[in-house]
Amino acid sequence: MREMLSLLWFEVKEEVGAVHWTVYQWAFFAFQYFVYGQLVSKLVVSVPNYYFYYGTGLLIIMTFNISTWAGRRFVEGAHEGRLRYILSLPLRRGEFFLEQVLMGLVVNVVRIGPPLVMILWITGAPALVLLTSMTVLLAMSAGIMGIMISLSFVAFKSFDIYSAIVAGMSAILIRFSTILYPLSYIPNAYANISRGNPLTYGADLLRSAVNIDVSGLLNPGLSAIVVLAVGVSTLTIGMALVPRVLEGVKSS
Amino acid sequence: MDNAVETLGLTKSYGKAVALDNLDVKVKPGEILVLLGPNGSGKTTLLHLLATxxxxxxxxxxxxxxxxxxxxxxxxxxxxxxxxxxxxxWRHKPSHILSFHASFYGLSGTKKSEVVEETLRGFDLWSSRSKRFMELSGGQAKRLEVAKLFVHRPGVAVFDEPTAMVDLEGKRMIWDRIKGLREAGSTIIVATNEVREAEYLADRLSIMKLGKEVVTENLRTLKDSISGGDVVEVEFSSPVTNEISQAVLGVPGTVRVTAETESMIKAFVNRSEDWLPQMMSLVQTLQTKVTSLRVSEPSLDDVFLHYTEDAVAEKPNA
Structure with missing residues (x-):
């Protein structure tokens, strides 16, 4: 455990040390929320309080991007040789996998925390909501990281194919979901596809956590179960699959 | 414990490609074993397997x-x-990287700081300790990579081409430190395709080719194992007759004889130290005079090429 925490601290310092990148993400979020969000909320008049809805959607997109990055970083680490060094250290593979996930979560907290606090402060939400909404975002993040890391076996064959899959998945998962529009306000065909997307459950769970008053949000209990199930299953698959791929067992 | 490292039928395949084929190599405690082989011979794969x-x-x-x-x-x-x-x-500094490495192996506090400073100074990295990894030159980055093992001084230290990208002065420094690590009690395995590095470091050499061990011996034995590897140039005071050439060819250990000039022959022999006394006796018997004599033994390049160019090489003790 001490070794895992030591590695976690070392890696987090390196990532968070890139302050300009963190500030850029906050600035980009602020621009989208305060400029584009204002404009689009004037166009979408049928959804009540859409500006707030849009803001939480931005948080989910940001979580998705950071979690995707964490998975991609894992793959890049393998290509760059950093992973090989870590694998040679006296650390259990399971602990290493857990450390990678924890690092993604810590970076998520650092980069999403301030925008989340800002949105909740603007809307006057109580402090407890910060805790619950951050928990939802992190649970979603764990699931997304699990998917991305599990897919890393593709990257060991071809990084280009991996990049294409990740880009395609990002486009599909974000658009066919309730991240930007509520389920009850979108056409049936679109809504039916979105119901099969785990991000829809995560997005609706976040809106329930921050008390957004939109009709047709999915049941929070069901959403919580889906988000947790996706997180646990993808991380379990990743934990079982990835060490075997890294150590060359799958390729033999 | 008879061997610090022992591989037992070690095999690594990637699909149909066999990177390492049924390898059985033993490394004695406290020795430096150098793995020498051309690219793709399986050296790095072996090291990665040993490092798990x-x-x-x-x-x-x-x-x-x-x-x-x-x-x-x-x-x-x-x-x-x-x-x-x-x-x-990339964004960490050499001092942080070594400090992290040290903490992973139980060093902490003042002891850790002392070891890190000593190692940075020892590898001529002290003045670059505050640069970020991405700002180091190729040689500095390589020295840092090697230096990690001098922080925790493992029982078995494995180096994969430890002086690649390092200048001549740096190479000598790294070689001496590796020898020092051995003196301190570590068993060392070095993989290289640089013959001079192998010659400088090796207690024993293991020559590898296509994932297989071709031969493992000390350098002396390997040189002696090459038939006709020692070359002796003998210059006589008078022209070399056919009778002299035939007599030299008859000396035990002579593989072949060629005429270089009218009065000089070149004899390709096994173990020149055993051959020379017999040659001197022959000179006396033939009642001739030798005006000069030059002996050269095979270089490690010759040994390396001898064992890697032949598809099926014989082991010296086989």
Whole structure:
């Protein structure tokens, strides 16, 4: 455990040390929320309080991007040789996998925390909501990281194919979901596809956590179960699959 | 413990490609074994398997008594590896990288700081300690990669081409430090395709080709194993007759004789130290005079080429 925490601290310092990148993400979020969000909320008049809805959607997109990055970083680490060094250290593979996930979560907290606090402060939400909404975002993040890391076996064959899959998945998962529009306000065909997307459950769970008053949000209990199930299953698959791929067992 | 490292039918395949084929190599405690082989001979794969970065397809290896398949964590505690290509934590500084490495092996507080400083100074990195990894030159990054093993001084230290990208002065410094590490009690395995490095470091050499061990011996034995490897140039005071040439060819240990000039022959012999006294007796018997004599033994290049160019090479003790 001490070794895992030591590695976690070392890696987090390196990532968070890139302050300009963190500030850029906050600035980009602020621009989208305060400029584009204002404009689009004037166009979408049928959804009540859409500006707030849009803001939480931005948080989910940001979580998705950071979690995707964490998975991609894992793959890049393998290509760059950093992973090989870590694998040679006296650390259990399971602990290493857990450390990678924890690092993604810590970076998520650092980069999403301030925008989340800002949105909740603007809307006057109580402090407890910060805790619950951050928990939802992190649970979603764990699931997304699990998917991305599990897919890393593709990257060991071809990084280009991996990049294409990740880009395609990002486009599909974000658009066919309730991240930007509520389920009850979108056409049936679109809504039916979105119901099969785990991000829809995560997005609706976040809106329930921050008390957004939109009709047709999915049941929070069901959403919580889906988000947790996706997180646990993808991380379990990743934990079982990835060490075997890294150590060359799958390729033999 | 008879051997610090012992591979037992160690095999690694990638699909149909066999990177390492049924390898049985033993490394004695406290020795420096150099793995010498052309690109693609399986040296790096072997080191990665020993470091448990890769898992074998078949067979196993014991490192300080621990099985790389069954006890990988224990193996990682006693074995350290310096990788061929220095890659790493781009935004971290050398002092942080070594400090992190040290903390992983139980060093802390003042002791850790002292060891890190000593290592940075020892590898001529002290003045670059505050640069970020991405700002280091290729040679500095490589020295940092090697330096990691001098922080925790593992029981078995494994170096993959430790002086690639390093200048001549740096090479000598690294070689001497590796020897120093051995003097301090570590068992060393070095993979290289640089013959001079092998010659400088090796207690024993293992020549590899296409994932197989071709031969493992000390340098002297390997040189002696080449038939006709020693070359003796003999210059006589008078022209060399056919009778002299035939007589020289008849000296035990002579493989062939060629005429260089009218009065000089070149004899390709086994073990010149055994051959020369007999040659001197022959000179007396023939009642002739030798005006000069020059002996050269095969270089490690010759040994390397001898064993890697032949598809089926004979082992000296086989």
């Amino acid at each position: 970065v890769l898992k074998p397809t078949r067979g196993t290896a014991m490192v300080m008594g621990y099985d790389i398949v069954k006890q990988p964590l224990k193996v990682r505690e006693v074995l350290g590896i310096s990788f061929q290509e220095p890659r790493g934590f």
